[in-house]
Amino acid sequence: MGGESRYEIAQNAYLKLVLHALKHKASAVNGVLLGRVSPHNDLVEITDSVPLFHSHVGLLPQLEISLILIEEHYAAEGINIVGYFHANERFDDSELGGVAKNIGDHIYRYFPQAPVLLLDNKKLEALPRSKDRSPVMQRKSWLPGINAEAIGGKRSCKISFSWHIALLYTRDASRNWKLAGTDGSSQLTIKEPSANVVLLDYISTEKWKDVVDFDDHLDDISQDWLNPELFK
Amino acid sequence: MVSKTEETQLSNLESQVDNGGGGAWEYLCLVRKLKVRRSEKVLKHGLSILNDPKKRSSLGHDEWTLYEQVAIAAMDCQCIDVAKDCIKILQKRFPGSKRVGRLEALLLEAMGSWEEADNAYSSLLEDHPLDQAIHKRRVALAKAQGNMSGAIELLNKYLEIFMADHDAWRELAEIYASLQMYKQAAFCYEELILSQPMVPQYHLAYADVLYTIGGLENLQNAKKYYASTIDLTGGKNTRALFGICLCSSAMGQLSKGRNKDEKESPELQSLAATALERDYKQRAPDKLSLLTTALKSLKVSS
Numbered sequence: 001m002g003g004e005s006r007y008e009i010a011q012n013a014y015l016k017l018v019l020h021a022l023k024h025k026a027s028a029v030n031g032v033l034l035g036r037v038s039p040h041n042d043l044v045e046i047t048d049s050v051p052l053f054h055s056h057v058g059l060l061p062q063l064e065i066s067l068i069l070i071e072e073h074y075a076a077e078g079i080n081i082v083g084y085f086h087a088n089e090r091f092d093d094s095e096l097g098g099v100a101k102n103i104g105d106h107i108y109r110y111f112p113q114a115p116v117l118l119l120d121n122k123k124l125e126a127l128p129r130s131k132d133r134s135p136v137m138q139r140k141s142w143l144p145g146i147n148a149e150a151i152g153g154k155r156s157c158k159i160s161f162s163w164h165i166a167l168l169y170t171r172d173a174s175r176n177w178k179l180a181g182t183d184g185s186s187q188l189t190i191k192e193p194s195a196n197v198v199l200l201d202y203i204s205t206e207k208w209k210d211v212v213d214f215d216d217h218l219d220d221i222s223q224d225w226l227n228p229e230l231f232k
Numbered sequence: 233m234v235s236k237t238e239e240t241q242l243s244n245l246e247s248q249v250d251n252g253g254g255g256a257w258e259y260l261c262l263v264r265k266l267k268v269r270r271s272e273k274v275l276k277h278g279l280s281i282l283n284d285p286k287k288r289s290s291l292g293h294d295e296w297t298l299y300e301q302v303a304i305a306a307m308d309c310q311c312i313d314v315a316k317d318c319i320k321i322l323q324k325r326f327p328g329s330k331r332v333g334r335l336e337a338l339l340l341e342a343m344g345s346w347e348e349a350d351n352a353y354s355s356l357l358e359d360h361p362l363d364q365a366i367h368k369r370r371v372a373l374a375k376a377q378g379n380m381s382g383a384i385e386l387l388n389k390y391l392e393i394f395m396a397d398h399d400a401w402r403e404l405a406e407i408y409a410s411l412q413m414y415k416q417a418a419f420c421y422e423e424l425i426l427s428q429p430m431v432p433q434y435h436l437a438y439a440d441v442l443y444t445i446g447g448l449e450n451l452q453n454a455k456k457y458y459a460s461t462i463d464l465t466g467g468k469n470t471r472a473l474f475g476i477c478l479c480s481s482a483m484g485q486l487s488k489g490r491n492k493d494e495k496e497s498p499e500l501q502s503l504a505a506t507a508l509e510r511d512y513k514q515r516a517p518d519k520l521s522l523l524t525t526a527l528k529s530l531k532v533s534s
Contacts, residue, residue, distance in 0.1 A: 026269065028410070056437070058409045060444040065474045068526045069519075089410070093378060098412050218471050221516040 005113050005170055006043050007083070009033070011192040012231050013049040015199055016211065018165065020051035021087040021119050023208040028057045030103065031213075032067065033083035033117070034074050044082055044113055045191075048074070050225055051213035057086075058099040063106070066214040066225075071110070073226070081110040085166070087119035094120060096169055096177055108171055115188070116169040116177055123165035165196075233433060234266050242266065249277055256281055257291070264301060271308035278302035279314070296325060303335055307342035315339055330360050337369065346377055364394055371403075380411055398424060405437065414445045432464035432472075439475055448486050455479040459500065467507055476504035481530040501531070 017031045030053055035046040050070050053062060071081055084107040086100040096104075096118055104116040168180040168188045180186040190196075202208070210230055216223045234242070245259045256277040263270050278298055281287045288295055303318035319339060322332045337352035353370050360366065367390045374383035387404045394400065405420035421438035428434065439457035442450040458475035465472070480501040505527045512520045 056406070056409060056440065058412060058444070059440040060446075061440050061475050061478050062471065064478060065526070068529065069522050072522050072525050090376070090378060097410075099410060102412070218474075221470055221512060221519070224516070224519075 005115070005186045007046060007115055007168070007186070007188045008043055008191050009046040009188060010048065011190060011195040011198065013046050014190055014195055015202065016049050016051060016227060016230065017085045017117075018119070018124065018199060019202060019208040020054075020211045020213055021124070022203065023211050024054035026089070027054045028089040028099075029054045029087045029213070030057055030100070031085040032070060032081055032107070033085060033115075034070070034079050035082040036079055037082075037113070044115070046082060047079060049085065051211060051227075053215045054213060055215060058102075062214065062218060063103065067106075067110075070225075081107060081114075083107060083111070083114045083117065085117045085119070088121070091121045091125070094118070094122070094167065096167075096179075101177055104169070104171070104177055105175075113170070115186070117166040117188070118169060120165050120167050234268060238266055242268065242270075246270070246273060249273075260298065260301060264297075269308070271305040274301060274305035275309050275311065275314070278305060282318075296322060300331070300335065304338065307338060310342070312339070312343060315342065330356060330363065334363075334366060334369070337366075341369070341373060341376070346373065349373055362393075364390075364397065367394075368400065375407070380407060383407060395423075396427065398428060405441075409441060409444075414441050417441050418445070430464060432461045432469065435461040435464065436469065436472055436475075439472070443475065443479060443482070446482075448483060451479050451483045451486070455483070455500070462504075470508070470511065473504045473508045473511075476500055477508075477527060477530045505531075 013033065013035075020031060021029050029051065031049050031051040033046045034048040034050065035044060037043070038045055050066075052066055056062070067081065074080065084100075084104050086096070086103070088094070088097065088100075096116065100116060100118065104114070107114045107116075166188065168186060169177040170180060170186050172178050180188070192198075207230075210227075212223045212225055212227055214225050217225045242259075242262055245255055245262060248254070249256050249259045250273075260274060260278055260281075263274055278301060281291070282295075282298060282302060291298060299318045299322050303315045303322070306312070306315035306318065316339065319332065319335050322329075322335065326332050333352070333356050337349050337356065340349035340352055350370070350373060353366050353373070356366050357363065357370075367386070371383050371386045371390065374380075374386055384404070384407060387400060387407070391397065391400055391404065401420050401424050405417045405424070408414070408417035408420065418438060418441045421434055421441060424431070424434040425438060435457045439454040439461065442454035442457065455476060458472045458479065461469050461472035462476070467473075480498070508523060508527065509520065512523045
């Protein structure tokens with residue numbers, strides 16, 4: 001598997017994950033991708049996503065229970081777990097770390113073509129501000145506030161606008177997660193071309209505040225990890 | 233760690249100030265007291281006080297604390313110039329102060345000048361070898377550069393001296409867990425439980441780590457600590473309740489075909505399941521059927 005894989009992510013699925021990452025700027029966050037394989041052309045359609053955790057991302061119990069519940073919910077709609085999303089704690093860390101790889105392996109068991117999307121913090125930070133005046137919300141990522149007594153800042157980085165802000169990893173025959181190169185063998189596209197424009201708009205309205213993840217749900221079960229009202 | 237009531241109090245105050253209802257100073261004091269990170273808000277509201285001469289003078293001596301708080305918030309938001317201005321003012325008022333020296337080093341950190349920051353902290357430590365905050369900043373510095381082994385080493389050294397610093401133990405546990413060094417993380421939580429046995433979060437985190445490591449004995453212990461968490465939280469901790477169910481299921485899987493006489497009593501699991509169902513019925517009824525199916529699948533054992 002993983003020779004030629006094309007992935008298409010729906011705008012809302014994409015936005016949910018990025019907004020989640022923006023809500024928890026100083027921690028690693030992750031999420032699960034839901035979707036199906038298109039019967040016509042082998043395209044993996046990522047139709048939805050569920051933001052998972054923003055704390056203790058490397059621990060198993062919460063991951064297991066979340067996957068059980070999520071899989072159960074979406075199975076009724078004929079949609080399966082098809083991939084994993086991860087954002088590193090540090091701004092300048094663009095490596096797929098051990099925890100992310102392990103969870104990726106776990107998800108791979110659900111779906112062999114499962115991609116791992118790693119948020120590219122630099123690209124996120126470099127999204128053009130266009131008309132908006134407030135500073136683009138940046139992932140603080142590397143801020144290790146030891147209980148916030150003193151906290152540092154983060155370097156900024158000026159890079160030009162990019163199409164989507166995730167790095168795509170797929171699993172090769174030797175069970176390693178490989179970054180998809182520009183040779184085009186594996187690709188990720190966003191279904192709606194306006195996605196980043198919408199994202200910028202949401203950033204300026206601080207939409208990330210409304211994102212509910214599984215951590216929030218476990219802290220207060222009345223919080224809905226399906227985020228039904230988020231894009232209404 | 234902030235309790236739910238404190239979190240609510242903070243949010244309410246935050247909305248109030250955001251919507252022009254006043255109370256900015258109270259909000260800033262609460263943020264300081266709870267040691268939470270609300271840098272954008274602190275920057276905005278702190279500056280509104282500092283830039284107004286009347287409001288500023290009414291603070292009296294607290295003015296300097298506010299400058300410090302705003303400087304740090306500014307650095308967190310990458311508003312370096314604001315931070316520099318605040319620090320200049322503090323330098324003028326308190327020349328040669330260690331506290332201001334710390335801020336200067338923090339500024340170097342914020343600007344990404346790692347080496348200069350490290351030198352600044354080292355020289356501060358020469359004069360003040362027992363300043364906990366400076367020691368911890370050095371750990372943060374290592375972590376920021378991705379030098380996790382360095383951070384771990386420094387933090388361990390720190391804890392040899394300041395072994396009662398619970399936040400540091402927690403930070404170390406979290407670093408270990410993020411590097412998948414679960415046994416070491418478990419050790420940290422054991423220290424925390426020993427020194428503060430009535431704090432449920434430590435029991436819960438310890439149970440989570442034990443479950444993650446896996447193996448029958450660890451699962452049995454995890455179950456015990458999920459149980460103690462439930463005890464300490466009056467049965468209200470959803471994670472611990474799920475934890476019990478997960479443990480029972482995992483132990484059942486592991487002991488398939490083994491001696492059945494040693495099987496744990498299933499009462500705890502059904503009690504936990506019932507408690508979860510009751511809770512979901514009341515507060516998340518649309519998720520109840522999902523929960524029931526999930527619990528059924530977890531009861532699959534031998």
